[in-house]
Amino acid sequence: xxxxxxxxxxxxxxxxxxxxxxxxxxxxxxxxxxxxxxxxxxxxxxxxxxxxxxxxxxxxxxxxxxxxxxxxxxxxxxxxxxxxxxxxxxxxxxxxxxxxxxxxxxxxxxxxxxxxxxxxxxxxxxxxxxxxxxxxxxxxxxxxxxxxxxxxxxxxxxxxxxxxxxxxxxxxxxxxxxxxxxxxxxxxxxxxxxxxxxxxxxxxxxxxxxxxxxxxxxxxxxxxxxxxxxxxxxxxxxxxxxxxxxxxxxxxxxxxxxxxxxxxxxxxxxxxxxx
Numbered sequence: 001x002x003x004x005x006x007x008x009x010x011x012x013x014x015x016x017x018x019x020x021x022x023x024x025x026x027x028x029x030x031x032x033x034x035x036x037x038x039x040x041x042x043x044x045x046x047x048x049x050x051x052x053x054x055x056x057x058x059x060x061x062x063x064x065x066x067x068x069x070x071x072x073x074x075x076x077x078x079x080x081x082x083x084x085x086x087x088x089x090x091x092x093x094x095x096x097x098x099x100x101x102x103x104x105x106x107x108x109x110x111x112x113x114x115x116x117x118x119x120x121x122x123x124x125x126x127x128x129x130x131x132x133x134x135x136x137x138x139x140x141x142x143x144x145x146x147x148x149x150x151x152x153x154x155x156x157x158x159x160x161x162x163x164x165x166x167x168x169x170x171x172x173x174x175x176x177x178x179x180x181x182x183x184x185x186x187x188x189x190x191x192x193x194x195x196x197x198x199x200x201x202x203x204x205x206x207x208x209x210x211x212x213x214x215x216x217x218x219x220x221x222x223x224x225x226x227x228x229x230x231x232x233x234x235x236x237x238x239x240x241x242x243x244x245x246x247x248x249x250x251x252x253x254x255x256x257x258x259x260x261x262x263x264x265x266x267x268x269x270x271x272x273x274x275x
Contacts, residue, residue, distance in 0.1 A: 054066065081213075118182050142236060197216045
């Protein structure tokens with residue numbers, strides 16, 4: 001479009017021979033090789049989705065699931081990571097990474113008597129903290145399954161949950177949903193939309209995540225995150241309908257309804273908004 005050149009679209013729907021092909025245009029050259037195959041996206045799906053497993057915290061990466069092994073990271077049971085809960089909601093913070101007075105807003109609402117032992121979010125951009133924006137991951141994984149459930153199977157990603165009778169794509173989708181489920185504030189709303197050690201301001205250069213001893217701050221329960229958990233739980237319940245897992249459908253619909261009720265009773269339209 002920008003070069004004002006002619007653009008041609010190739011239709012290979014009539015090809016019945018699977019294999020590797022190139023497009024050759026006389027006096028111009030050839031394309032990169034490409035495949036024609038009914039499962040042409042299978043390898044792409046496998047490689048991309050497997051990266052999520054390698055970004056998990058709160059668990060070890062180990063064989064036979066990966067050759068890039070490491071110890072368990074950021075799990076309270078190891079005695080390394082220290083968690084502190086603040087009633088300060090991430091939706092109230094001027095900046096989710098502690099600038100512009102956020103440090104005061106957070107430390108002014110610490111609840112030292114409330115112990116929240118949680119684990120299990122995804123590493124982000126080379127650091128080890130969770131963001132609300134990560135919640136698009138389970139939503140997209142479940143949507144992909146709903147669009148073509150016959151394309152996904154138990155064991156096709158080689159993750160620790162493989163073999164449990166549930167397609168691996170849904171097991172990966174559950175990773176963050178389970179994290180939210182175990183990360184609840186004092187009154188039962190979902191907390192931890194932002195969980196990170198940035199307020200501690202300790203130098204952590206050249207320290208692997210399993211040796212990080214900073215104090216990690218968990219953002220307070222809020223309606224936005226709780227509404228989101230309700231939606232994710234309802235969607236997860238819907239995916240289990242495809243698998244005829246009635247008990248799981250009932251379990252996750254109940255969680256969805258309870259979360260939605262909490263959010264309805266605790267929402268603050270003046271201060272809470274989707275970022």
